[in-house]
Amino acid sequence: KPSVNRPPTPDEDDAPESFEKDEVTLREIINVKLVESGEKENLMELVRDRLVECGWKDEMRIVCREHVKKKGRKDVTVDELIRVITPKGRGRAVEQNPKLHCISCSLMVF
């Protein structure tokens, strides 16, 4: 039983904007479903453990340290660090976990 107000079902016409909107909406729906079912927590833990295991977290920490060394530790902000590691972080995460990002099975719940 859905406990959240679902957004209205999009129309059948295939205008490009609505396609993207579909995707975003779908992601939101999935997110909500994941949280509700408790699956998100499990997935988060899985992903976290996996990223530590494969050395990804250490890599990211090194990148952060280098940036802090350059900028001086008193000036750094969290947003800055996020900006610095996001591109490499996403890339490396996918590289090192080619199977993990096919979480289709969980999505089959829908």
Added chain:
Amino acid sequence: MSGAEGNKSSHTELSSQVFLDLVDSVIADVASECHRVARLGLDRDLEVVEEELRLSVEARAKVADPSNNLETNTKFVVDIFGQTHPPVASEVFNCMNCGRQIVAGRFAPHLEKCMGKGRKARAKATRSTTAAQNRNSQRSPNPRYSPYANSVNENQLASRSPGVAGEDCTNGTVQENVKGG
């Protein structure tokens, strides 16, 4: 989106997105953690590097600064215990070879003369030993310590025993001291 293939690819696409969303959360966590460590100065290695950088910059500035009076420092350099040492050692002691009182800073040159590195000293030693040997015995250890022959001794060798090299100190016997048997 229509057809089974469309669905599969969109599934993969979608799950990639979900995965990436999760990764973004982890990224935010890592960034937050690193930010905390940096701001609180908890990274000791970083501190050490910063301190060394600071000291080297300071030292460079000191060296480059012309107003610093550097001459006074070179003679009285302070070591790690805070002691200063004069450039020439001033302590006086007795030479173990000749018994004279020598200033420590001048001991090396003294010893050169005293023990016979120089031409005069060696000739002097040979002459005095020769005299002693003639008085006491025909065999005596060669007083020369240096492996290098000098012209005075070579002449002596040549005139007395042409065939003898006599350079090796450890042998002991030198024919030159024998005067016709």
